[in-house]
Amino acid sequence: MSEKIVGAQSVCFTEDVYVLGRAAVVGKKEGEGPLRSFFDVIDDTDMFGGENWNDAESRMMQLAAARAIKKAGLTPKQIRMLFAGDLLGQLLASSFGAGELPIPFLGVYGACSTMGESLLLASMMVAGGFADCTEAVTSSHFASAEKEFRFPLGYGNQRPLAATWTVTGSGALVVGNRTALERCRAQREEKTGPHAGSAKSGVEVVIAGGTVGRVTDFGVKDKANMGACMAPAASKVVATHLRDFHRTPEDYDKIITGDLGAVGAKIFADLMGQEGYRVEPVQDDCGLLIYDNELQDTHSGGSGCGCSAVTLAGYLLDKLYEGEWKRILFVPTGALLSPVSANEGSSIPGVAHAIILERREGVA
């Protein structure tokens, strides 16, 4: 069996997959939150020059994708494949955003777990030798998501306390192999002189592997409590990950779920306890990091494909590059909900994928 296949559901990369570029583009509310200093672009209009919310989301996605490529020191034509997805029906935002970029396009959907799926697939393309350089990008927009899944904004609808707030944001990561890393460094040096960019001290972040999750349905039907819908999928994939790699939660500086929010994070910790793991000391959640609930009235926290994506591209990667953390497990979580399924009274299954990110020093 290939040494890249680990345990029941996991993969491990025998070749280093480097983070080459990253960008986080957000709206006004996110720009007022505690992570504001980690974002590349904050648009206080939430419109990004677009004519409507879908268009705004496409432009935001495109901005993030292009910014990450530029920050890597690359051009769009040097990216072999773009994995992108969003929450809208038929991936509206990604399809129209990607159309402006000259990059082969693979649309992916896993609800708010999409950044997990796109980053894992983009990394596997590199680690499998099918590309030297790929990109993963996801987006969500508060207004387009409310229109798609809930109530028209003009209703001023009341939100229950278990509800999360869909993040207006798009996060993009460019990943590549050793050859691509060297090309990035050379191209960055040409433009900016030696030792510019994140690689100045030989510090890099690599995607080291991950675990692909299964659809998990505990029968929860409350679309205003998506944390409860997703927590079972998150606990299953993290427990499987730890067993597959023979690790414990302490082997990670942080295990960071996507957007379980306050309610879902508690359920996740309880379910992990039932699996035999105590995650509280290392547990965090992008949905709880992105807003200040006291000041911003977001109830259970943030959610959406953009939530984990911008938190990763901004805050989480910064902590790895700065050396505060050496290894984290990034676990975007998705609630497989459609307006149709919800109105038909179906339950809301969850899905989550786990990705290992590691800091490497002295990468010459």
Added chain:
Amino acid sequence: MSEKIVGAQSVCFTEDVYVLGRAAVVGKKEGEGPLRSFFDVIDDTDMFGGENWNDAESRMMQLAAARAIKKAGLTPKQIRMLFAGDLLGQLLASSFGAGELPIPFLGVYGACSTMGESLLLASMMVAGGFADCTEAVTSSHFASAEKEFRFPLGYGNQRPLAATWTVTGSGALVVGNRTALERCRAQREEKTGPHAGSAKSGVEVVIAGGTVGRVTDFGVKDKANMGACMAPAASKVVATHLRDFHRTPEDYDKIITGDLGAVGAKIFADLMGQEGYRVEPVQDDCGLLIYDNELQDTHSGGSGCGCSAVTLAGYLLDKLYEGEWKRILFVPTGALLSPVSANEGSSIPGVAHAIILERREGVA
């Protein structure tokens, strides 16, 4: 550079990726068409035991996925990853169908090109060493698609002649490496005695590589003429494929697009002419193969994620196993259309991916 990377947008597999199992499940109209003898299951109710059309599509997808696994001689737990997608918002059919299968799930979306994307990714997982065995499945359902994109069936709406008919069908392929092939053969022999199944004479079909397409927008806005929306993407990806591999159309016994239909197929041939290639002698289209337009009144032909999937899983693979063809290029085509984008007057970009399927003899 890795030998798996070919030209501008293509990949080539250095390790054989075998088709291990396949299943095509369809509805009444498809079962009355010229390909009827190539389908595994024909449900004359179109409901597959479901309560509504979405549920019917989920059950149909699940039936195809399970049937392909069974025909391979495997169990669901032996499949490492399931790549699935459909036309409905938030991949409703696939998400609920996949939830019943104990397989790690990766949702993909490329409109009617989805079988191209899912099969290419499933194959790359095997060829890249991340799985010994994966599955690709897509579905579409005439009634759920009409509800999603067009008019309620009860309206009895008139359809223009350029319109295609969404196929009620789901096609599934299980693919795997050499180890998985041997396991399949052994497990099939246990159950059925030696020399049962498609591998009896050492004939196998392999996925040899492919080309990932870009989103291509020629500005067509007519959602009743999706062939015209998709033909530019198909011609771009096929021309790029031929250049990447230094091949001509004659290197393939057939170049078979997904669901361009009568109108789109003509445009595709014209555009290929502009690219410098004459494809007519080897050109065919799943949308033109699946119905008898004289008898079945389907206007421009068939379409939908299920169209290319069931034609591949049934008819196309049969022709390869039987030896009528040695090598084909399978090019599912998608129109990136959402009800929202269409109502907002946006154009309909297309996307298409090309996959090489080859017959191998004497595989011991």
